[in-house]
Amino acid sequence: MRPVIPYVTAALLFGLGVYGVLRRRNAVLVLMSVELMLNAVNLILVTADTTARAVLPHSGQVFALFVIVLAAAEIGVGLAIVLQLYRLRATVAVDDVPLTESPDPVGGREPAVGDSEAVR
């Protein structure tokens, strides 16, 4: 088995993930590109498990399992953030999100309290 083949596959997939993260505007597509990068890392780890004879056998595969768990946690929290963003702003385009913003925006959290007080 020639390890250069999966290594090159992983390197190309990582490059594609970086390209997707920088290119895409839709936050869900950005998350998909992040998944591509994480999978490239998994492939590197599994391949390194065959090429490098470590003290502990199968360390690379164990690390790949850990990365899969991390990716699952990341996608859960990431999608919660994306859905919350969509609920607040009705858009998921990442470059429509202002990075510097006052802590209580119009239509955000605090005015809801004020409105209900005024009604009462």
Added chain:
Amino acid sequence: MTGADVLLVALGAVAVGAGVLVVTTKHLVRAGLYLVVCLGALAGDFLVLSAELVAWVQVLIYVGAVVVLLLFAVMLTRAPIGASDDLDRPGWPAALIGGGAGLGLTALLVDAYRWSTVTLPHAGTAERLGEQIFQSWVLPFEVLSVLLLAALVGAIVLSRPDIGRAAPQRDGRAADLVDSEPGGRR
């Protein structure tokens, strides 16, 4: 070229081709389906590389759970069914950085490994990996379980807007506030 090499080349070509489609297609739902193809080809790669358990976990968690979550997110954000033209930013910096990272890593790894061959180790079955995890990697395993719990609680807190808001109210108005909230917000 042995049979394993041929399989690795074929599966790698499928994975990279599907990856290209994921980052270039104009259909949101199709991007998710191409991601399934890419992750499935990678699971095949893991099988060829004798990582049995990782391959099946990949199929279960990635193809089964992560992609379904992503497709749910696509639907919940009311994505259009057809092609959408506003998915991309101008692409020059992205192509430069992404291509630079990919080709740079490729050059590095090709230079490091050239055409050396290795024999595949013992298959990473659930039994062998379980021994390793529960003997040598117990502490990271437990830390990961705590992290999963934290991610679960974090996702719940994030997706329930009434949690952070009703707390400061003390004199029994919190419940009314939660009830009147959708009208007040929109």
